[in-house]
Amino acid sequence: MPLRIGYVREHFSSPLLQFAEVDGGKTFELVECPSGTGQLIGRLEKDEIDVAIALTDPLIAGIVKGSTAYKLVGSYVTSPLNWAVITGKSSKYNNIDDLKGTTIGISRPGSGSQTMALVMALQQNWEPKDVDFKVNNDIRGLVDSVNDGSTSAFMWEWFTTKPYQDAGEVRFIGSVPTPWASWMIAAHPERASADALKAFLSGLSTYVRDFDSPDKRKEADVEFIHKAFGYPKDDIIACIQAWLKTVSYTDDCAKVAASVVTTTMKTLKEAGVIPDTKELGVLVNEEVAKIH
Structure with a gap:
C-alpha cells in the first residue's frame, strides 16, 4: 500500500512534486493539506496520512506536548523560514x-502561524496576556480577517504571501525569521514501516539534491515553480529567483540534526x-533517521 504523504502545496514542495510525477503513485501518494502544519498533525492523528513534511516548530511542540501520532524521521529545508508580519491594507x-x-x-x-507569533512575542518581551x-483556517481566511478588523495581523511565509501584498490586499509591517531549520519530516511510528x-x-533526497543544485537554480527551478503553481511568470519570476537565493535543502532527507x-x-x-524539553530519543525515530 502506498505511503500517504501529507504536504502543503507551496514552492518549498517542488522537489516532492517532481518525485511524485515520476513515482506515479506506485510507492506513495500525496495528500494536500492547505491549512498547514496544524492540519498535517491532525491528519496524522486521525490516520488520514502516514508521513508529514511540515514546519519544524509545531512538529516538535506536538511531540513534547504528548502526541504519539508521529516521530521525526528526517529533514527537508535547512534554511530558516522568513515569516512576514501581515496586516490589512x-x-x-x-x-x-x-x-x-x-x-x-x-x-x-x-x-506555525501560532508558534511563531509566540516567538515574536518573546522577542518583543511581551507578556502572555x-x-x-x-483561528481563520487558511490564507484566504487570514487575509479577510485583517481586512475586516477581526484580527490585527497574521504571520505567513514571506514569498508565499507576497502576491497578496503586490495585489494591494495586505501590507507587510515586519518579518520574523525562524531561529531554526524550517522544515522536517515526521511519520507515524507504526503505520509507516x-x-x-x-x-x-x-528517493526524495535525489530530487532535493537535484532541485538544490546551482545549475537547476538558474532556470529549471524557476520554470517548474511557474508551471506547477500557476504563477504569472512576468510578475513572479523575480520573486522566485529571490526566494531561491535564500533557501537551502538537506543533502540527505533521512538525517536529523x-x-x-x-x-x-x-x-x-x-x-x-x-x-518543558524532552530527550532526543522521544522525538526521533532512530530506526529510520540518522542523528548527527
Whole structure:
C-alpha cells in the first residue's frame, strides 16, 4: 500500500512534486493539506496520512506536548523560514510594536502561524496576556480577517504571501525569521514501516539534491515553480529567483540534526509554547533517521 504523504502545496514542495510525477503513485501518494502544519498533525492523528513534511516548530511542540501520532524521521529545508508580519491594507497597524494586546490570526491551534507569533512575542518581551489568537483556517481566511478588523495581523511565509501584498490586499509591517531549520519530516511510528520510509526518504533526497543544485537554480527551478503553481511568470519570476537565493535543502532527507531539535525546544520553552524539553530519543525515530 502506498505511503500517504501529507504536504502543503507551496514552492518549498517542488522537489516532492517532481518525485511524485515520476513515482506515479506506485510507492506513495500525496495528500494536500492547505491549512498547514496544524492540519498535517491532525491528519496524522486521525490516520488520514502516514508521513508529514511540515514546519519544524509545531512538529516538535506536538511531540513534547504528548502526541504519539508521529516521530521525526528526517529533514527537508535547512534554511530558516522568513515569516512576514501581515496586516490589512487599511488597518491602523504600522509596525510590530502596534500589535501588543491585540488579536493575531492563526490557521489552526498548534500551527506555525501560532508558534511563531509566540516567538515574536518573546522577542518583543511581551507578556502572555499581550497576545490573543483567532483561528481563520487558511490564507484566504487570514487575509479577510485583517481586512475586516477581526484580527490585527497574521504571520505567513514571506514569498508565499507576497502576491497578496503586490495585489494591494495586505501590507507587510515586519518579518520574523525562524531561529531554526524550517522544515522536517515526521511519520507515524507504526503505520509507516522503516523500510518504506527509508526508500521514500532516499528517493526524495535525489530530487532535493537535484532541485538544490546551482545549475537547476538558474532556470529549471524557476520554470517548474511557474508551471506547477500557476504563477504569472512576468510578475513572479523575480520573486522566485529571490526566494531561491535564500533557501537551502538537506543533502540527505533521512538525517536529523540534534542541534536543530534542541535549539527549537529551548526557544519554544522560553516562548511558552511547550512546558518543558524532552530527550532526543522521544522525538526521533532512530530506526529510520540518522542523528548527527
